[in-house]
Amino acid sequence: MRIFAFNQSEHHENDALRRKSFAFFLADFQRLLACMTHSTHGTSSPSSDNPAEPESCVCAAQTRRTLLIGALATTACFAGSGHAAAGEDPPGADERPQKGDVLVFSEGDQEGKLVTFTDLPLGGPPVHAWPKDPKTSVVRSASRLNEILIIRLDPAGLDDQTRARAQDGIVAYSAICSHAGCPVTAWVKSDVGDKEVFKCMCHNSEYDPRQGAQVVFGPAPRRLAALPLALSDGSLTVAGNFIGKVGGQQPG
Ligand code: FES
Numbered sequence: 001m002r003i004f005a006f007n008q009s010e011h012h013e014n015d016a017l018r019r020k021s022f023a024f025f026l027a028d029f030q031r032l033l034a035c036m037t038h039s040t041h042g043t044s045s046p047s048s049d050n051p052a053e054p055e056s057c058v059c060a061a062q063t064r065r066t067l068l069i070g071a072l073a074t075t076a077c078f079a080g081s082g083h084a085a086a087g088e089d090p091p092g093a094d095e096r097p098q099k100g101d102v103l104v105f106s107e108g109d110q111e112g113k114l115v116t117f118t119d120l121p122l123g124g125p126p127v128h129a130w131p132k133d134p135k136t137s138v139v140r141s142a143s144r145l146n147e148i149l150i151i152r153l154d155p156a157g158l159d160d161q162t163r164a165r166a167q168d169g170i171v172a173y174s175a176i177c178s179h180a181g182c183p184v185t186a187w188v189k190s191d192v193g194d195k196e197v198f199k200c201m202c203h204n205s206e207y208d209p210r211q212g213a214q215v216v217f218g219p220a221p222r223r224l225a226a227l228p229l230a231l232s233d234g235s236l237t238v239a240g241n242f243i244g245k246v247g248g249q250q251p252g
Pocket residue numbers: 177178179180181182200201202203204205218219220248
């Protein structure tokens with residue numbers, strides 16, 4: 001499941017639309033009440049003898065129809081409002097991983113639970129995770145660019161730069177392919193070697209996490225961004241900002 005951020009201006013436009021729809025609904029409702037009251041007093045039909053009769057009462061059936069449509073529209077609107085409210089992200093949910101963030105599973109049976117050392121089998125496969133602010137409990141899942149691959153590898157198999165950044169062989173990278181921004185989902189044997197690698201199934205780009213997630217196959221133009229981690233008492237935290245650009249290359 002992937003969650004996408006609402007644009008702030010979209011929120012404002014939706015709110016304005018909902019307010020306007022409710023105002024129309026209210027006006028219709030008041031007109032109908034006036035008609036019904038009028039009707040109760042035996043003047044439900046328009047009459048030239050009654051010039052003060054509201055025009056909206058010319059046809060009570062028409063007004064009721066308007067009310068019904070208004071009610072349906074308003075119901076739909078508020079249903080939409082509820083949906084929008086549910087989709088509204090708390091502050092910080094779309095911010096990039098921050099130093100001190102913990103990491104939680106982004107999918108599977110353990111979705112939302114903390115990722116710890118014991119969740120990472122040596123040699124993979126990787127765990128897909130979101131950063132989470134431990135102070136506010138906000139999971140930074142409002143931007144797909146925040147999804148992370150965490151994997152534990154044999155430190156002896158890492159290149160110097162990757163080993164220096166690793167924590168007991170654990171390394172983390174952006175899960176977004178640098179080619180066209182698809183999620184990197186596979187952990188499979190490379191097309192050009194006998195080791196397993198991260199693979200983006202959109203156009204088959206492969207990245208080797210032992211070598212800083214450099215591209216070993218496919219059209220991806222650059223390595224995956226790396227995320228420094230810290231490990232304390234089996235708990236993983238983010239130790240710094242992404243190293244490298246996150247996301248796919250711009251078209252054109
Ligand atoms: S988007 Fe990943 S290889 Fe094209």
